Amino acid sequence: MPETAEAVTATAADLVGRHFRVRDHYDVGREKIREFARAVRNDHPAHHREDDAVKLGYASLLASPTFASVIGAATTRSLIGTVLTEYDVAQTLHIDQTFEYHRPILAGDKLTVDVVVDSIRQRRGQEFGDNDFITVKVTLIDAQSLPVLVSITTIVARLGTELDPAAVATMGGVVMHGHVEDPDSEFVNPAGLILLAPEEVAELADPAPARPVYTVPADTLAAGTQLPAGKVHVTRGDLVNYAGVSGDPNPIHFSDTAAQLAGLPTVVAHGMLTMGLTADYLVSWLGDPAALTKFSVRFAGYVPVEPTAPTPIEFTGKVKSVDAENGTASLILGATSEGKKLFGRAVAEVRLS
Template sequence: MPETAAEAASATALVGRHFRVRDHYEVGREKVREFARAVRNTHPAHHSEDDALRLGYPALIASPTFASVIGAATTRSLIGTVLTEYDLSQVLQTDQIFEFHRPMLAGDLLSVDVVIESIRTFGDNDFITIKVTLADADALPVLVSTTTIVARRGVEIDHAAVETMSGVVMHGHVETADSIDPSGLVLLAPEEVAEERTPAPALPVHTIPTVAELTAGAELPAAKVPVTRGDLVNYAGVSGDPNPIHFSDTAAKLVGLPTVVAHGMLTMGLTASYLISWLGDPSALAKFSVRFSGYVAVEPTAPTIMELTGKVKSVDAESGRATIVLGATSEGKKLFGRAVAEVRLS
């Protein structure tokens, strides 16, 4: 069998298999605050226990995209130690979906279950969909994150470029099969995979727009968000994203970008913050999905403006939910091919 066919067979054999992260993830109180600042989420429930308690929660509420900190690290570990036929430098995220059963809270001890849902091949590219389920100490699901990445196969790595990149990458984040502890991910036998449990009932929400007054076609107030190099460096540190294209012009130009660009998950986080500011309740988000199609290029001495819009697509009075279509542009270019949120309303 040719090498490429053997590699494809190896990856495909793992579709549907579950992995467990050996250790739990503890949601830190100050980490919640740091992440909220990084994505401009100013709702007081991210910063004050008293304000979180007013919404019915006993601890600080994490920002909606906080799970990307866990999901991204898990995906990188999966590629670095399991799907080793792919090179991390040749991986690009295309889609992200978050499904919220309840908000993540400071102090949560979360187990992490990972499953490779599908691998689809188009030419030299494999589109890999990975589902990460976070459950609390009672084994009740908190959040499901589904990520699709595109990974190139059979690409010859430019060793000169690798050497250049190693001079700018953050220390401690060079992830290869040799540098990640494979014991961190445990492959489960089919009989070891636990059945999905029913999540705890959702608490009531306290939104500014109510289901009684909201109608399809209503538009959210537009907003402009400046993004600077400082924002990118801060988000890289808070999120643990090691990719130097977000802070090094040298690295960005090596991969064909005009300058450093904002993280896709930062743009998603800023968009979620825009939506939450309109809703008035960070626990009201039930589902948020994005397909990435563009990037925010950030020059050294001036901010780049993200322009955000939203429109109510539909309202279901019986379930108390609405669907919101969101838009984000930078320098006249769309950042998302699709951005849709399902929200719960008072």
């Protein structure tokens, strides 16, 4: 539990705007970067070979654009499990994700993880049910106290829903163990959260932006320019691998029983896996992962994955606007599976050469 009585007794609404810090820093490992890049098919060589990272101006491997989800997802689960205890993590749905990049995450980084409950919006009524929309802002800070990345996650928490005891028992037989912190345990979870006093929340400097080395020339683009189409296939093996690598415990991604209990036709791909695959589509065209400054997705659909057949995902993109003077562009991205849209919105902001 947080190490203040105030956090224990406060309601969720009382904690909006309050800052927390993950108890221990996160060491970014070289092999974890490679492992995650393989899981999301991020094939840019700077994620895999140090000499290619050096060509981009970095001394160690660059993490994939969605690598921070490994840290952010565990942090959000800890926040709900031990701080926002009015909610049940099993009754939450990830609906929106934004990453804002100051520089790439690098192998060897020691990252402090600061968390703030940015907002809680209530939606009540017969049409929508009783839901709270919770936005959590996670800032990753390096050893020089400079921000590296900001992750903004919105989840919807369903309230007042009675769970079928038989379904709960069934889910208990397939869920991954150890993914929810036990407040009664004597084990000190290094991912546990500490509530910060207002004077402990430091103002962070705005570091100089990373300079992309190899990327698309600004003078070759205009609003409406189409990116080449892309396509990948995902299998059950990809889903199981991603679940393990990312630490995502939701069994709807690997158990038919859990998927059916959730009202799904079959096992479905993780939304963050789909976002990671979209990042590879973007970076393959862009040429340099460090050129990405913002990547935002609103999840709207799912990718069903049958036991013995791969499911295709198709990608599209177009240029929304170009600022040739500053060498930047905004892009609109799309992903579909079996003709169904996966994103309600997917946009990226990039630097150009």
